[in-house]
Amino acid sequence: METKIAVSKNVTESAESRNKMEIKNLSVFYRKFRALAEINIAVHPNRITAIIGPSGCGKSTLLRSFNRMNDLTPSAHMDGEIILDGENINASGVDVVDVRRRVGMVFQRPNPFPKSIYDNVAFGPRLYGIRRRNDLNEIVEKSLRQAALWEEVKDKLHQSGFSLSGGQQQRLCIARALAVEPEVILMDEPASALDPISTLRIEELMRDLVQDYTIIIVTHNMQQAARVSDYTAMMMIDDHRAGRMIEFNETNVIFTNPKDKRTEDYVTGRFG
Amino acid sequence: MLRKTFETEIKQVKDDVLLLGSMVEESILNSVEALKKRDLKAAQKILEGDRAINKKRFEIESELMILIATQQPMAHDLRLLASNLEIISELERMGDYAKGIANINIRMGDEPLLKPLIDIPRMAEKGVDMLHRALTAFVNEDIESARKIPVEDDEVDALYNQVYHELMMYVIQDPRTIERANWLLWVAHNLERVADRVTNICERTVFIVTGDLTEITDTDNEFWHPHKHE
Numbered sequence: 001m002e003t004k005i006a007v008s009k010n011v012t013e014s015a016e017s018r019n020k021m022e023i024k025n026l027s028v029f030y031r032k033f034r035a036l037a038e039i040n041i042a043v044h045p046n047r048i049t050a051i052i053g054p055s056g057c058g059k060s061t062l063l064r065s066f067n068r069m070n071d072l073t074p075s076a077h078m079d080g081e082i083i084l085d086g087e088n089i090n091a092s093g094v095d096v097v098d099v100r101r102r103v104g105m106v107f108q109r110p111n112p113f114p115k116s117i118y119d120n121v122a123f124g125p126r127l128y129g130i131r132r133r134n135d136l137n138e139i140v141e142k143s144l145r146q147a148a149l150w151e152e153v154k155d156k157l158h159q160s161g162f163s164l165s166g167g168q169q170q171r172l173c174i175a176r177a178l179a180v181e182p183e184v185i186l187m188d189e190p191a192s193a194l195d196p197i198s199t200l201r202i203e204e205l206m207r208d209l210v211q212d213y214t215i216i217i218v219t220h221n222m223q224q225a226a227r228v229s230d231y232t233a234m235m236m237i238d239d240h241r242a243g244r245m246i247e248f249n250e251t252n253v254i255f256t257n258p259k260d261k262r263t264e265d266y267v268t269g270r271f272g
Numbered sequence: 273m274l275r276k277t278f279e280t281e282i283k284q285v286k287d288d289v290l291l292l293g294s295m296v297e298e299s300i301l302n303s304v305e306a307l308k309k310r311d312l313k314a315a316q317k318i319l320e321g322d323r324a325i326n327k328k329r330f331e332i333e334s335e336l337m338i339l340i341a342t343q344q345p346m347a348h349d350l351r352l353l354a355s356n357l358e359i360i361s362e363l364e365r366m367g368d369y370a371k372g373i374a375n376i377n378i379r380m381g382d383e384p385l386l387k388p389l390i391d392i393p394r395m396a397e398k399g400v401d402m403l404h405r406a407l408t409a410f411v412n413e414d415i416e417s418a419r420k421i422p423v424e425d426d427e428v429d430a431l432y433n434q435v436y437h438e439l440m441m442y443v444i445q446d447p448r449t450i451e452r453a454n455w456l457l458w459v460a461h462n463l464e465r466v467a468d469r470v471t472n473i474c475e476r477t478v479f480i481v482t483g484d485l486t487e488i489t490d491t492d493n494e495f496w497h498p499h500k501h502e
Contacts, residue, residue, distance in 0.1 A: 258347055268346050
């Protein structure tokens, strides 16, 4: 399988500011099985980058690499560099907990803690030592506002997080991630468990958030990737079942005139 | 095959576009033939035929809108469906040119033709031949053929120049012929525009395959035209 990927020149040598994150020659192994092979990707600041590809191609494994969540799987190890603001965070001695604060994550199924709405959002800041009530109140309100949830919950902050609808719970999880002031937000199919209206709300929220944050999203919904992202990375498994990136470009190019036939086949639904 | 239904529907649309194309080709040739013979009944039929062309165009447009809404086309499929929308619009305008020629025929009433038609039928045959091949290239996504057709527009332009100069000579020699000369000049103008629009169809064919939307410019050997791609 060819290792060269079709990348637009102006995507890597952009006049925009330096990349927020980069992945260089990343391979991820589960024991001896190579799940990801030689991934290279640049993530532009204040943009949404989508990762698409067929089931099992390693999209979520790649997403979890950005904040070293793969470390939590005992059999996993990673070779290669994961760069955040110019520094390799896949090196020994790196404060992984701080990495996961700076690079937050929202998961496919909403997973609020079994706590009140307030305490869900305040949980992270409290862990970081913020104790004063006023400070916490401010953080909770700001985070819930940013997650476009404040107006719906401001009068019931002490109700359980589970009392919310699915869409609201997901926005609560987003607020929880925002409360610790991340720089990058990773979203693993954030709307796939939600109804269409909630999905569109999450997408609108992403477009609002990207003004202040950098977002990387994994989605199997191509129309969502097309609607919401600025850049799209197309992944596929090779003959050895390792996930590889085969094309990376501006979203409008990927969906109107992709360069690689495999991308074309996938986005037009001919793949299979 | 994945998306078999979609593929079938795309093929149906292409067949419908070819059908629309043949309706337009027939209309153009018949309108000129009717003018040559001063057959006003045939001219009237062209006007009725134009209604059928318009109806067909809207039917295809509706098919395309449904496909776009329901199939979420991307990449090549998207370019193809978007180009179909453009092409049926071009064909409908060509149908209008044929209608225009039929209208001129009817308006002329009992007036004889200023001169026997020689170059005007040649323009029609050439334009229709170009159109036929352009549509064939379009459905087959044959960009090599599509790229070669626009340059033939020069022949049509040259014929137009000839017609123009000839008619001007008539008018200079006898100013009373100006109205009849004008009618024929409009007919030639309409046929010249048919050939111009064929170029647009060829450009769309290239776009479908390559994703590049650029003009396929013909040579400079062309009568000045104020609106190249109206």
